[in-house]
Amino acid sequence: MIYADNAATTRMSETAIETMTSVMRNEWGNPSSLYSRGQTAKEIIEKAREDIAAVIGAEPREIYFTSGGSEADNQAIISAAELGRKKGKMHIISSAFEHHAVLHTLNKLEKEGFEITLLDVHENGVIVASEVEQAIRDDTCLVTIMYANNEIGTIQPIREIGEICRRKGVLFHTDAVQAMAHIPVNVALDNIDMLSSSAHKYHGPKGVGFLYAKKNIVLTNVIEGGAQERGKRAGTENVAGIAAMAAALKEGIDRMPENAAHMTAMRDRLIAGLREIPHSALNGCSRRRLPGNVNFCFEGIEGESLLLLLDDKGIEASSGSACTSGSLDPSHVLLAIGRVHDVAHGSLRLSIGEDITEEEVDYIISSVKEVVEYLRGFSPIWRDLMQGKREFIL
Amino acid sequence: MALYSEKVMDHFRNPRNVGVIEDANAIGEVGNAKCGDIMKMYLKIENDIVTDVKFETFGCGSAIASSSMATELIKGQPLSEVRKLTNRAVSEALDGLPDYKMHCSVLAEEAIQAALEDYEKRTGVTV
Numbered sequence: 001m002i003y004a005d006n007a008a009t010t011r012m013s014e015t016a017i018e019t020m021t022s023v024m025r026n027e028w029g030n031p032s033s034l035y036s037r038g039q040t041a042k043e044i045i046e047k048a049r050e051d052i053a054a055v056i057g058a059e060p061r062e063i064y065f066t067s068g069g070s071e072a073d074n075q076a077i078i079s080a081a082e083l084g085r086k087k088g089k090m091h092i093i094s095s096a097f098e099h100h101a102v103l104h105t106l107n108k109l110e111k112e113g114f115e116i117t118l119l120d121v122h123e124n125g126v127i128v129a130s131e132v133e134q135a136i137r138d139d140t141c142l143v144t145i146m147y148a149n150n151e152i153g154t155i156q157p158i159r160e161i162g163e164i165c166r167r168k169g170v171l172f173h174t175d176a177v178q179a180m181a182h183i184p185v186n187v188a189l190d191n192i193d194m195l196s197s198s199a200h201k202y203h204g205p206k207g208v209g210f211l212y213a214k215k216n217i218v219l220t221n222v223i224e225g226g227a228q229e230r231g232k233r234a235g236t237e238n239v240a241g242i243a244a245m246a247a248a249l250k251e252g253i254d255r256m257p258e259n260a261a262h263m264t265a266m267r268d269r270l271i272a273g274l275r276e277i278p279h280s281a282l283n284g285c286s287r288r289r290l291p292g293n294v295n296f297c298f299e300g301i302e303g304e305s306l307l308l309l310l311d312d313k314g315i316e317a318s319s320g321s322a323c324t325s326g327s328l329d330p331s332h333v334l335l336a337i338g339r340v341h342d343v344a345h346g347s348l349r350l351s352i353g354e355d356i357t358e359e360e361v362d363y364i365i366s367s368v369k370e371v372v373e374y375l376r377g378f379s380p381i382w383r384d385l386m387q388g389k390r391e392f393i394l
Numbered sequence: 395m396a397l398y399s400e401k402v403m404d405h406f407r408n409p410r411n412v413g414v415i416e417d418a419n420a421i422g423e424v425g426n427a428k429c430g431d432i433m434k435m436y437l438k439i440e441n442d443i444v445t446d447v448k449f450e451t452f453g454c455g456s457a458i459a460s461s462s463m464a465t466e467l468i469k470g471q472p473l474s475e476v477r478k479l480t481n482r483a484v485s486e487a488l489d490g491l492p493d494y495k496m497h498c499s500v501l502a503e504e505a506i507q508a509a510l511e512d513y514e515k516r517t518g519v520t521v
Binding site for chain 2: 302303309340341342378382383
């Protein structure tokens with residue numbers, strides 16, 4: 001099998017598995033216990049906190065462990081909203097193609113009286129920093145923009161947006177779930193006030209992540225019930241998961257330069273190959289893009305059948321088609337970059353891993369070509385397009 | 395637990411009666427591209443019997459499998475039987491569909507009924 005869905009989750013690294021199993025087996029104490037078994041567990045999470053802080057340019061006390069990226073997004077946004085509410089600032093700026101952990105939290109706040117501005121992400125899937133500046137008002141309490149998009153991989157001008165927010169005195173949060181350990185992320189250099197991260201996107205375990213929040217920011221609890229995480233996130237810590245996350249993150253960042261170079265080359269080879277398919281289009285900018293992300297629309301076919309046939313050929317990928325989401329609408333990300341429903345249903349996301357080979361890339365290209373051609377062969381839309389009864393969109 | 399039954403996957407991987415009938419005398423097309431599925435059925439009706447049927451489908455795995463199964467169910471059948479084809483018969487013949495995919499079998503039923511209406515319009519015969 002060729003696993004090309006690393007944006008969904010990654011395989012745990014051996015280092016992460018070893019760290020996790022070793023902690024589970026040997027250091028199973030509760031970090032809140034005062035005897036030494038508990039204190040040893042406490043040391044493990046504090047060491048992980050230091051290690052994570054060091055690689056992202058933060059201080060250890062600015063790292064809060066969570067159950068993953070979604071929880072971190074929820075807590076960051078709710079905290080900023082509560083701070084804003086106290087000052088009568090109830091305007092939040094975000095973008096139309098954020099992860100649902102952000103968008104659904106914003107929907108909830110909107111019902112509570114907050115005003116939400118969703119910035120245009122343009123055809124190339126990249127936000128324009130000056131448009132963030134123009135959208136900031138006196139009553140803006142938060143700007144939340146993802147570091148890199150989860151579906152189309154486009155990288156946002158985070159440093160510029162952060163600089164603007166700092167100058168304007170507005171809190172800036174970024175969902176860095178897809179970016180972390182794949183491209184350089186540094187909260188100090190990037191002027192980031194809050195950041196969300198999830199371990200399983202960089203070969204760590206599922207169910208663990210962290211929120212970075214700059215030290216002067218008072219967080220609001222999403223989970224109540226204990227003094228863990230300096231009173232801001234109750235619940236006995238996922239000690240093994242936290243240790244494994246730190247190990248995976250350090251390893252990922254150590255290897256990032258060589259991994260990114262290889263993946264970028266493989267990504268570009270894949271894009272070039274798929275572009276040969278007539279009436280197809282790459283979604284999102286080809287340059288400002290995560291090293292492992294390829295996302296295409298193919299006119300005249302539907303994404304789920306494409307995925308099932310690729311699975312038969314040993315290729316695991318994903319799609320933004322409605323049929324794969326269980327809803328009637330295709331991906332909100334593809335709609336946000338201006339793809340119409342008709343072609344958004346025919347999307348394919350391939351998120352390659354560090355160990356992908358040139359042979360595998362070539363196999364993916366030939367398989368996708370074959371499957372697209374096969375499905376078009378009995379697609380009534382394709383027939384209409386070919387007979388001029390319907391106009392090509394791509 | 396797989397997404398689909400073995401039967402669905404079989405009809406999806408090896409769809410029966412795929413293609414076009416050039417001299418079809420009943421054609422039904424339903425669905426739309428915006429929703430992500432379109433089915434087109436081509437029937438050849440002779441002496442009130444569906445002597446040949448082919449389909450073209452733009453859609454997900456269960457849409458393709460539903461189209462394929464529906465063609466199997468009506469091929470060689472008299473129009474009186476074809477008229478009675480329901481989406482339930484299609485989904486049951488496929489050993490079931492996930493709840494959120496039932497509309498695919500509905501589409502197959504509608505495509506065939508649309509073809510029968512086309513036949514009535516062309517011939518003036520009431521099926």
